[in-house]
Amino acid sequence: RRETVPVSLGDRSYDIHIGEGLLARAGEVVAPFLKRPLTAIVTDQNVAAAHLATLERALAAKGIRSTAIVMPPGEKTKSYQHLAELCDKLLAAGIERRDRIIAFGGGVIGDLAGFAAAILRRGVDFIQIPTTLLSQVDSSVGGKTGINSPYGKNLIGAFHQPLAVITDIALLDTLPKRELAAGYAEVAKYGLLGDADFFEWLEGAAPAIMRGDSQARIHAIRKSCEAKAQIVAEDEHETGVRALLNLGHTFGHALESATGYSQRLLHGEGVSIGMVQAFRFSERQKLCPPGTADRVARHLKSVGLPIHASQIPGELPPPATLVEIMRQDKKAQGGKLTFILARDIGEAFIARDVNEHDVLNFLTEDL
Ligand code: NAD
Ligand code: ZN
Known part of the structure; x- marks a missing residue:
């Protein structure tokens, strides 16, 4: 089975093709977009080892010649140096303005290759083939591309929408379980922020999704892409409403920052802990019915995600330091923090005037 999610943003519409x-x-999707039978594939070493040969064969079957540019895996690849190296390799491969680039990897490769495409020869078009659950449900939708600066994550970038997205759920079979669970946190997020029925469906379907059931994975990814695209x-x-996508991310980012964006805590793991905290805090503020946070925690725990900061290995800074990190996050203004809180599952809202003291008291008791 194959499903298509149409995305319409600004002056561009494109399709996300989801299937097994x-x-x-892939040659069938890619070929119609090419002006001549030549492309460059940007990928990382892990994805290349598992899947590059399949993609190269699929393109060759349509008579398309491809040059593969294989970057080192990991967040450090979203850097000025790797961007420069990649742009030069794309030029060396003979990529012209009319050519198209294929971004073949997780969010790191999507962000880096998408940004390279945005600036190479003042902009070439690109096609995304996301290979992690996170990139299939999150980073491949919305057109944000970019790299990190020593001053912070994703500070250098551009909006650049792809021509098409090819999402093959079979790619997830080689993804480490921990990365799969981390991506799942973003799937659950879409239910928690705005779709209680979807969350309820996930509560039943999560074991099938994690096990690799095709129908369940396709449905979960389609619903997620639709939610984000909308x-x-x-x-x-x-x-405005885009801020809802930050559910769990204010707490989550503070924890990621405190752990130095290391393997101690993957992004989705921070989001998982952050979402539980957001629901606990909402309950504490009497915004949300008692028991809701426990239900959220139970579900995230069932797929192997951490649900409390105490599960992060090693020492964490004290609550006051975490609040300080949140204050420095761009969302803070004058003793007030902006949080995504919830009235119930599927009913998140943007709270722009959360008192720092309330947060500090909450963290002091919760951590
Ligand atoms: P990632 O790209 O680093 O991939 C995670 C790991 O899995 C890497 O080691 C990678 O080599 C490996 N891998 C990828 N696909 C695989 C496969 N099919 N089989 C085996 N191994 C595979 O991480 P990610 O979680 O996909 O993305 C994180 C990045 O996404 C961050 O840099 C984040 O800033 C960015 N992001 C961007 C947006 C956006 O809107 N542009 C949204 C969310 C996140
Ligand atoms: Zn996220």
């Missing part, structure tokens, strides 16, 4: 085994037929389309310039 699509990589082996929110982003409503708010392309990030003034």
Whole structure:
């Protein structure tokens, strides 16, 4: 089975193709977009080892010549140096303005290759083939591309929408379980922020999704892409509802920052802990019915995600330091923090005037 999610953003519309085994037929999707039978594939070493040959064969079957540019895996690859190296390799491969680039990897490769595409020869078009659950449900939707600066994550970048996204759920079979669970946190997020029925469905389907059931995975990814595409389309310039996508991310980012964006805590793990905290805090503020946070925690725990900061290996800074990190996060203003809180499962809202003292008291008791 194959499903298509249409995305319409600004002056561009494109399709996300979701199915099983699509990589082996990627040439069919890619070929119509090419002006000549030549492309460059940007990927990382892990994805290349597991899947590059399949993609190269699929392109060759349509007569497309491809140059593979294989980057080292990991967040450090989203750097000025690797961007420069990648742009030069794309030029060396003979990529011209009319050519298209294929971003073949997780969020790191999608962000880096998408940004390289945005600036190479003042902009070439690209096609995304996301290979992690996180990139299939999150980073491949919305058109944000970029790299990190020593001053912070994702500070250098551009909006650049792909021509098409090819999402093959079979690629997830080689993904480490921990990465799969981390991506799942973002799937659950879409239910928690705005779709109680979807969350309820996930409560039943999570074991099948984690086990690799095709129907369940396709449905979960489609619903997630639709949710993100709708929110982003409503708010392309990030003034309103898009902030809902930050559910769990204010707490989550503080924990990621405190652990130095290391393997101690993957992004989705921080989001998992952050979402539980957001629901606990909402309960504490009498915004949300008692027991809701426990239900959220039970579900995230069932897929192997951490649900409390005490599960992060090693020492954490004291609550006051975490609040300080949140204050420095761009969302803070004058003793007030902006949080995504919830009235219930599926009913998140943007709270722009959360008192820092309340947060500090909460963390002091919760941590
Ligand atoms: P990632 O790209 O680093 O991939 C995680 C790990 O899995 C890497 O080691 C990678 O080599 C490996 N891998 C990828 N696909 C595999 C496969 N099919 N089989 C085996 N191994 C595989 O991490 P990620 O979680 O996909 O993405 C994180 C990045 O995404 C962050 O840099 C984050 O800032 C970015 N992001 C961007 C957006 C956006 O809107 N642009 C949204 C969310 C996150
Ligand atoms: Zn996230």
